[in-house]
Amino acid sequence: MTLPSGFMDEFTRATKLVRALADAGLRKHGLHLGQNLVLAALAREDGRTPGELAATLNVTTPTITKMATRMAAAGLLTRRRDDRDNRLVRLWLTDAARELCQPVEEQRRALSESLLAGLDDEDRARLIDLLRRVSENAGRLHDGPVDHE
Amino acid sequence: MTLPSGFMDEFTRATKLVRALADAGLRKHGLHLGQNLVLAALAREDGRTPGELAATLNVTTPTITKMATRMAAAGLLTRRRDDRDNRLVRLWLTDAARELCQPVEEQRRALSESLLAGLDDEDRARLIDLLRRVSENAGRLHDGPVDHE
DNA sequence: GGCTAATCATTGCCCGGCTAACGTTCTTTT
DNA sequence: AAAAGAACGTTAGCCGGGCAATGATTAGCC
Numbered sequence: 001m002t003l004p005s006g007f008m009d010e011f012t013r014a015t016k017l018v019r020a021l022a023d024a025g026l027r028k029h030g031l032h033l034g035q036n037l038v039l040a041a042l043a044r045e046d047g048r049t050p051g052e053l054a055a056t057l058n059v060t061t062p063t064i065t066k067m068a069t070r071m072a073a074a075g076l077l078t079r080r081r082d083d084r085d086n087r088l089v090r091l092w093l094t095d096a097a098r099e100l101c102q103p104v105e106e107q108r109r110a111l112s113e114s115l116l117a118g119l120d121d122e123d124r125a126r127l128i129d130l131l132r133r134v135s136e137n138a139g140r141l142h143d144g145p146v147d148h149e
Numbered sequence: 150m151t152l153p154s155g156f157m158d159e160f161t162r163a164t165k166l167v168r169a170l171a172d173a174g175l176r177k178h179g180l181h182l183g184q185n186l187v188l189a190a191l192a193r194e195d196g197r198t199p200g201e202l203a204a205t206l207n208v209t210t211p212t213i214t215k216m217a218t219r220m221a222a223a224g225l226l227t228r229r230r231d232d233r234d235n236r237l238v239r240l241w242l243t244d245a246a247r248e249l250c251q252p253v254e255e256q257r258r259a260l261s262e263s264l265l266a267g268l269d270d271e272d273r274a275r276l277i278d279l280l281r282r283v284s285e286n287a288g289r290l291h292d293g294p295v296d297h298e
Numbered sequence: 299g300g301c302t303a304a305t306c307a308t309t310g311c312c313c314g315g316c317t318a319a320c321g322t323t324c325t326t327t328t
Numbered sequence: 329a330a331a332a333g334a335a336c337g338t339t340a341g342c343c344g345g346g347c348a349a350t351g352a353t354t355a356g357c358c
Contacts, residue, residue, distance in 0.1 A: 006277050007261050007264070007265060007273065007276065007277055007280075008171075008257060008260070008261045010277050010280045010281055010284065011164075011167065011280060013207070013280075013284050014160075014280045014281075014283050014284045014287070015160075015164045015168075016207055016345090017283075017284050017287035017288060017291065018160065018283070018287055019164075019345090020287075020291070020345095020346090021287055021290055021291065022157075023313095023345095023346085032312090032313060032314085033313075033314075034313075034314055034315090035313095035314095049336080049337085050336085050337065050338095051335090051336065051337080058162070058165055059165075059314085059315070059316090060315075060316060060317080061336080061337070061338090062315085062316080062317085062337085062338075062339080062340095063314065063315055063316080064337095065337060065338060065339090066313085066314080066315095066338090066339095067313085067314075069338095070312095070313080085323080085324070085335095085336090086322080086323060086324080087322065087323045087324065087335065087336045087337070088323095088335095088336070088337085089336080089337060089338095108157060111157070112156050112157045114286060114290055115156070115283050115286050115287060115290075116156060116283070116286070117286050118282060118286065119279065119282065123279060124156065126275060126279070127156065127276070127279040127280075127283075128155050128156055128159050130268065130272060130275070130276040130279070131156075131159045131160060131162075131163045131276075132159055132163075133267060133268060134163050134166075134167070134264050134265070134276075135159065135162050135163045135166050137263060137264050137265070137266050137267065138163070138166035138167055138169075138170055138264060139166060141170055141263055141264075142166065142169070142170065165315095168315090169315095169316090172315095172316085172343095181342090181343060181344080182343075182344075183343075183344055183345090184343095184344095198306080198307085199306080199307065199308090200305090200306065200307080208344090208345075208346095209345075209346060209347080210306080210307070210308090211307085211308075211309080211310095211345090211346080211347085212344065212345060212346075213307095214307060214308060214309090215308090215309095215343085215344080215345095216343085216344075218308095219342095219343075234305095234306085234353080234354070235306095235352080235353060235354080236305065236306040236307070236352070236353045236354065237305095237306065237307085237353095238306080238307060238308095
């Protein structure tokens with residue numbers, strides 16, 4: 001009974017702090033938090049559609065389109081409609097964006113390392129495993145409860 | 150080398166899922182995500198100022214004032230200026246809000262339990278401890294790097 | 299006492315997330 | 329072939345987060 005709902009408290013606290021740090025780190029490269037994800041996804045496979053990106057990033061399509069608009073304005077990507085299916089829009093990274101990938105990834109790795117400072121390999125593996133199990137539980141709750149009321 | 154930056158990935162994934170579930174849960178009580186925190190803080194001590202709330206919730210003051218505006222519109226709290234110091238604004242929960250406290254807290258506890266399903270007490274304690282250590286690392290990084298460049 | 303400083307809250311604008319409504323463009327069906 | 333349907337992306341509007349600038353009020357220092 002020493003932890004009534006201590007998990008939620010500690011979790012939200014951690015997310016806020018980590019989020020702030022990630023944002024600060026990205027900002028140094030002229031990126032905003034979240035654009036990181038689009039960058040990485042497109043780096044792995046260029047020319048994806050907003051819908052595809054949204055699915056792989058676990059966000060909604062409107063989130064992607066708005067981010068794409070800002071990133072296009074920032075010269076990070078270009079929009080082009082698909083030739084065969086004119087409903088589709090394909091997003092392509094610019095050279096400028098592609099040059100950001102590596103430093104951003106490095107910065108991300110460094111942040112991860114800093115956050116895990118003091119944890120040995122066993123602790124890290126355990127933390128990741130526990131987070132994964134929480135996510136799995138969350139995923140189950142997502143689909144399951146279509147709701148009684 | 151099996152986890153290049155697996156922590157960040159798994160962490161952001163977990164935060165998104167947990168956030169979504171918490172939001173859905175709150176929504177059933179007519180609350181929005183985040184108002185929960187204001188509610189709990191005011192329940193513990195009513196009549197606090199936006200600045201105080203912001204400090205305890207680790208959020209900026211504008212975030213609180215905007216949330217206060219919405220919550221006031223929703224009939225959850227009332228604004229009143231301090232008599233002695235007219236700069237200060239004090240926020241007071243309405244009876245309606247106070248009646249939400251317990252069910253919301255219960256719902257929060259239930260969510261926590263669901264998320265931790267399958268984890269024994271030892272795992273839970275470990276997870277919370279690991280999160281705390283991550284937060285501590287993050288906190289240190291927050292103050293420390295006043296930045297070299 | 300009066301002028302300057304510091305302290306609050308608020309407002310405005312940005313980013314990221316959501317849902318809902320809309321307009322286009324294929325696909326299917328008939 | 330034409331009409332109904334499905335699949336996409338975009339827009340609009342909300343909430344929660346941030347920062348910067350404004351305005352009001354108090355505290356401090358002449």
